[in-house]
Amino acid sequence: MARRLKLERTPMSKLPPAERIKTFDEVALGYTPEEAMAEAERCLLCRRPPCVAGCPVEIDIPSFIDLIKKGDFLGAVKKIKEANPLPAICGRVCPQEDQCEMKCVVGIKGQPVAIGRLERFVADYEAAHGEVEIPRKPPRKGKKVAIIGSGPAGLVCASELAKMGYDVTIFEALHKPGGVLMYGIPQFRLPKEIVAREIDYVKKLGVEILTNFVVGKTRTLDELMREDGYEAAFVATGAGYPRFMGIPGENLLGIYSANEFLTRINLMRAYRFPEYDTPVKVGKHVIVVGAGNVAMDAARSALRAGAEKVTIVYRRSRKEMTARIEEIENAEEEGIELKILTNPVRFIGDENGWVREVELIRMKLGEPDESGRRRPIPVEGSEYRIPADTVIMAIGQVPNPIVPDTTEGLETTRHGTITANPRTHATTKEGVFTGGDIMTGAATVILAAGSGKTAARYIDYYLMHRDEPGIWQKLFKGEVEL
Amino acid sequence: MGYKILRKEVLGPGSKLMEVHAPFVARGAKPGQFIILRVHEKGERIPLTIAKTDPERGVVTIIFQEVGKTTIHLGLLKEGDELADFVGPLGKPTEIDKFGTVVAIGGGFGTAVLLPMVTALKKAGNRVITIIGARTRELVLLESEMKEIVDEVLITTDDGSYGMKGLVTDGLRYIMSREKVDAVYAVGPVPMMKAVAEMTREPRIKTIVSLNPIMVDGTGMCGACRVEVGGKTRFACVDGPEFDAHEVNFDLLMQRLKMYREEEQYSLRLFKEQLEKEAV
Numbered sequence: 001m002a003r004r005l006k007l008e009r010t011p012m013s014k015l016p017p018a019e020r021i022k023t024f025d026e027v028a029l030g031y032t033p034e035e036a037m038a039e040a041e042r043c044l045l046c047r048r049p050p051c052v053a054g055c056p057v058e059i060d061i062p063s064f065i066d067l068i069k070k071g072d073f074l075g076a077v078k079k080i081k082e083a084n085p086l087p088a089i090c091g092r093v094c095p096q097e098d099q100c101e102m103k104c105v106v107g108i109k110g111q112p113v114a115i116g117r118l119e120r121f122v123a124d125y126e127a128a129h130g131e132v133e134i135p136r137k138p139p140r141k142g143k144k145v146a147i148i149g150s151g152p153a154g155l156v157c158a159s160e161l162a163k164m165g166y167d168v169t170i171f172e173a174l175h176k177p178g179g180v181l182m183y184g185i186p187q188f189r190l191p192k193e194i195v196a197r198e199i200d201y202v203k204k205l206g207v208e209i210l211t212n213f214v215v216g217k218t219r220t221l222d223e224l225m226r227e228d229g230y231e232a233a234f235v236a237t238g239a240g241y242p243r244f245m246g247i248p249g250e251n252l253l254g255i256y257s258a259n260e261f262l263t264r265i266n267l268m269r270a271y272r273f274p275e276y277d278t279p280v281k282v283g284k285h286v287i288v289v290g291a292g293n294v295a296m297d298a299a300r301s302a303l304r305a306g307a308e309k310v311t312i313v314y315r316r317s318r319k320e321m322t323a324r325i326e327e328i329e330n331a332e333e334e335g336i337e338l339k340i341l342t343n344p345v346r347f348i349g350d351e352n353g354w355v356r357e358v359e360l361i362r363m364k365l366g367e368p369d370e371s372g373r374r375r376p377i378p379v380e381g382s383e384y385r386i387p388a389d390t391v392i393m394a395i396g397q398v399p400n401p402i403v404p405d406t407t408e409g410l411e412t413t414r415h416g417t418i419t420a421n422p423r424t425h426a427t428t429k430e431g432v433f434t435g436g437d438i439m440t441g442a443a444t445v446i447l448a449a450g451s452g453k454t455a456a457r458y459i460d461y462y463l464m465h466r467d468e469p470g471i472w473q474k475l476f477k478g479e480v481e482l
Numbered sequence: 483m484g485y486k487i488l489r490k491e492v493l494g495p496g497s498k499l500m501e502v503h504a505p506f507v508a509r510g511a512k513p514g515q516f517i518i519l520r521v522h523e524k525g526e527r528i529p530l531t532i533a534k535t536d537p538e539r540g541v542v543t544i545i546f547q548e549v550g551k552t553t554i555h556l557g558l559l560k561e562g563d564e565l566a567d568f569v570g571p572l573g574k575p576t577e578i579d580k581f582g583t584v585v586a587i588g589g590g591f592g593t594a595v596l597l598p599m600v601t602a603l604k605k606a607g608n609r610v611i612t613i614i615g616a617r618t619r620e621l622v623l624l625e626s627e628m629k630e631i632v633d634e635v636l637i638t639t640d641d642g643s644y645g646m647k648g649l650v651t652d653g654l655r656y657i658m659s660r661e662k663v664d665a666v667y668a669v670g671p672v673p674m675m676k677a678v679a680e681m682t683r684e685p686r687i688k689t690i691v692s693l694n695p696i697m698v699d700g701t702g703m704c705g706a707c708r709v710e711v712g713g714k715t716r717f718a719c720v721d722g723p724e725f726d727a728h729e730v731n732f733d734l735l736m737q738r739l740k741m742y743r744e745e746e747q748y749s750l751r752l753f754k755e756q757l758e759k760e761a762v
C-alpha cells in the first residue's frame with residue numbers, strides 16, 4: 001500500500017504570546033514522542049540525501065530520522081553526535097530554513113521535513129532519560145592543543161580533537177563557557193541549562209575548560225605555545241566587539257549595546273534582580289536599533305523584563321532584515337512594533353543625563369550598495385521624535401582585537417577578522433588555526449561549529465606532519481585537502 | 483579552581499586588604515591593571531585594581547572600600563574562603579616614563595591604585611611625591627607603605643585632623659608653588675580627579691587619571707565602560723583605565739556612575755536586613 005505523503009509538517013506547540021511575554025521560559029515547547037514519530041514518517045530516507053549537503057556539520061540526517069521512525073530515540077541522538085556534539089542547541093537555533101531543510105526534497109511539493117525539531121527532540125529525550133552516553137576514549141597522543149574561546153566553534157573543535165586523542169584545553173575569558181550561546185541568545189529561545197548540559201558532554205569527552213582566562217591578558221598565545229607546551233592552537237574568539245553609530249547623545253544613561261543588555265540579562269541573570277546582584281534598566285519605552293537576530297532577541301528580552309512598549313527601528317525595508325523569519329514573527333506576535341525605513345539621528349537627554357527621546361529620520365531606498373542591497377538614504381526634513389527611556393543598539397559586532405593585537409605574526413584583514421586559508425583554517429602564524437565568527441565575521445552557530453570541525457581535521461593533519469619541511473606554507477596556501 | 487583568600491587585613495574603617503590566590507593573574511600583572519571578581523554564583527562582576535603581586539606565591543593583593551553590596555559582602559569573607567571568580571590582569575598597564583618630578587595623588591581607594599604605579603615610577607628614576615587625601619585622620623590609607631616607596635608623602639585631611647588641612651588640590655598647589663612638577667598621576671573620586679585636571683591644565687603639566695566606570699566583562703565586549711576622551715568614545719576596560727586627564731569628560735563619567743543608584747541602594751538595604759536577621 002503506497003502511503004500518501006503528508007505535505008504539512010507536524011506543528012510544534014508554543015507558549016501563547018500573552019503568557020510568554022511575562023516570563024523568560026522557553027517559547028517553543030518541542031515535540032512529544034508521538035509527534036516526533038509522525039514527523040519522521042514524512043522523511044523519504046533519500047538514498048542520496050540533499051539535506052545532508054545543507055548541514056555544515058554533515059549530520060547523517062536520514063539515518064537518524066530512520067531511527068526515530070523505529071522508536072529508537074537514543075540511537076538517533078547517538079547517530080547525530082557522531083557529527084555534532086551540540087544537537088539540543090543546533091536543533092533550536094540553526095536557521096534550518098536556509099540550511100538542511102531548504103534542501104529537503106519534501107520541500108519541493110510541501111513543507112520540508114522538520115529536521116531541526118527532530119534533532120532537538122532526540123537530544124532532549126536523551127537528557128530526560130538517563131545517562132548521556134560517552135564514547136570510549138581513544139589512546140592518548142600526548143600532544144596538547146589550546147582552544148581560545150568556548151563558543152560553538154571552540155566547543156566543537158575541542159570535542160573533535162579530544163575524540164582523536166589530543167589533550168585539549170579551552171581558555172575562556174568569561175566566568176561561564178558557551179560564548180554567545182550563554183551570554184547572547186536568551187533563555188526563552190535557548191535555555192541555559194541546555195547549553196550547560198551540552199558543555200558538560202564536551203567536558204566528559206576529556207576537554208579541560210579554564211574559565212576566567214583572557215588570552216592576551218592572563219597569558220599571551222605566544223606564551224601558551226612557547227612556554228606551556230601547546231603545539232597547536234585554534235583561535236575562536238567570536239565577533240563580540242559592539243558597534244555604536246557615533247551620533248550625538250549615544251553615551252546618555254539608558255543607552256546600551258545589545259551585548260551589554262543581553263549579557264546582563266542572560267549571563268548575569270539581571271531579570272531575576274535582586275535575587276541576582278546585577279541590575280538592568282528597562283524603561284517604559286524601549287527602542288531597539290537594528291533588525292538582525294540580535295535585535296529581535298534584545299527586543300523580546302526587553303518586553304519580558306517589563307517594558308510597556310518596544311519599538312524596533314531599522315533603516316532598510318522588511319526584505320533586508322537579517323533576522324530569521326520565525327523570530328520576526330515571534331516578535332510581532334508579542335506586540336513589538338517595527339519601524340522600517342527609519343534611522344536615529346540623535347538622542348536627547350534630561351538634566352541628569354538620562355535618555356528621554358530619540359530623533360528619527362525617514363529613509364528611502366536608493367541604488368544597490370556594495371552588499372548588493374539597496375542603499376538607504378535619509379529623506380531630508382522628515383525628522384521627528386519619539387519618547388524613549390531605554391535604547392538598545394543592535395547594529396552589529398566586530399571581532400575583538402585582544403588576541404590578534406597580542407600575538408606576534410597573527411595577521412588580520414581590514415575587517416578585523418583573522419587572515420586564514422578558507423579551506424584549512426591555517427593563519428599567518430605557524431601552528432595557529434582559526435574559525436567561527438573571528439574568521440568569517442558574525443555568522444551562525446552551525447557555521448561556527450562546522451568550521452571548528454573542519455579546523456580539527458587540519459590541526460590533526462598538521463600535528464601528524466609537523467616535521468615535514470614547508471608544511472605550514474602548504475596549509476596556509478590550501479594545498480592540503482582532507 | 484578556587485580563588486582562596488589567604489590573608490585579610492582591616493586598613494581603616496570600611497577599607498580592607500586581601501591577598502587572593504590567583505597564580506595566573508599574579509604572574510602576568512603590571513602596574514595600573516585590574517581584576518574583575520565575583521564573590522558568589524549570583525554575584526555581580528566588579529573591578530578592583532591590583533595593588534600588589536607576589537608571582538612566586540601566586541598571590542594578588544586587592545584593597546577595597548566597602549561602598550555597596552558586593553564590596554561589603556567581600557569584606558565579610560574570612561581567610562580560607564574562596565571567591566567564585568577572579569579574572570585578570572585586565573586593562574592597559576600604566577605608561578611609565580622618566581619624567582623628573584612626579585606628584586602622585588590618591589583619594590580614597592585611589593591610594594591603593596597608586597601603590598604599584600609609584601613603585602614603577604620610582605624604579606624608572608623619577609622623584610616621586612605622594613599626596614594622600616582623606617576626610618579625616620582615621621581614613622588615611624597606606625601611609626607607611628607609601629613612605630617606604632616614595633621620596634615624600636604629604637597628607638591632607640578635610641577637617642585638618644592630620645597633616646595639612648584641606649583638599650588634595652591644596653596639597654598640589656603647595657608643591658607646585660614650591661618646585662617644578664613634570665607629571666601628575668591622580669586616582670580617586672571623580673570630582674577630585676576633575677579638580678586636579680583643572681589645576682594642571684593651564685601650566686600644561688602632563689596629568690594622568692585612572693577612570694572607574696561601571697564595567698561588566700572587562701574585555702571590550704559590552705561597552706558599559708564607555709567614557710569620552712578627547713571627544714571620542716573609548717572603552718575604559720581595554721583602552722584604559724588610564725587616560726590623559728585634560729581630555730576626559732568627567733561630568734559624563736559622574737553621571738554614568740549613577741546609572742544604577744536606585745538598584746544599588748535597594749540591593750544594599752535587602753542585604754543589610756538579611757545580615758541583621760542572621761545576626762539575631
Ligand SMILES: Cc1cc2nc3c(=O)[nH]c(=O)nc-3n(C[C@H](O)[C@H](O)[C@H](O)COP(=O)(O)OP(=O)(O)OC[C@H]3O[C@@H](n4cnc5c(N)ncnc54)[C@H](O)[C@@H]3O)c2cc1C
Binds near residue numbers: 173174177180403448
Ligand atoms: C544575540 C545573538 C543571537 C543570535 N542568534 C542566532 C541564532 O538564532 N542562530 C544562529 O545560528 N546564530 C545566532 N547568532 C550568531 C551566533 O551566536 C554566532 O555566530 C556564534 O556564536 C559564533 O560562534 P564562535 O564560536 O565563533 O564565537 P562566540 O560564540 O562569540 O564565542 C567566542 C568566545 O570567545 C571568548 N573570548 C573572546 N576573547 C577571548 C580571549 N581573548 N581569551 C579567551 N576567550 C575569549 C568569548 O568570551 C566567547 O565566549 C546570534 C548571535 C547573537 C549575539
Ligand SMILES: Cc1cc2nc3c(=O)[nH]c(=O)nc-3n(C[C@H](O)[C@H](O)[C@H](O)COP(=O)(O)OP(=O)(O)OC[C@H]3O[C@@H](n4cnc5c(N)ncnc54)[C@H](O)[C@@H]3O)c2cc1C
Binds near residue numbers: 531545591740743
Ligand atoms: C578599573 C577600576 C578599578 C577599581 N579599583 C578599585 C579598587 O582598587 N578599590 C576599590 O575600593 N574600588 C575600586 N573600583 C571601584 C569598585 O569597582 C566599586 O566600588 C565597586 O564595583 C562597587 O560595588 P558594590 O556592589 O560594592 O557597590 P554598589 O552599590 O554596586 O555601587 C557603588 C558605586 O560603585 C560604582 N559601581 C557599581 N558597580 C560597579 C561595577 N560593576 N564596576 C565599576 N563600578 C561600579 C558605582 O558608581 C556605584 O554607584 C575600581 C573601579 C574600576 C572601574
Ligand code: SF4
Binds near residue numbers: 055084090099101119
Ligand atoms: S545541525 Fe543545523 S543544519 Fe545541521 S541538521 Fe541540524 S538543524 Fe540542520
Ligand code: SF4
Binds near residue numbers: 042050062065106115
Ligand atoms: S531530503 Fe528530506 S526527505 Fe530526503 S532524507 Fe533528507 S530530510 Fe528526509
Ligand code: FES
Binds near residue numbers: 696699702704
Ligand atoms: S566592561 Fe564591557 S566593554 Fe568594558
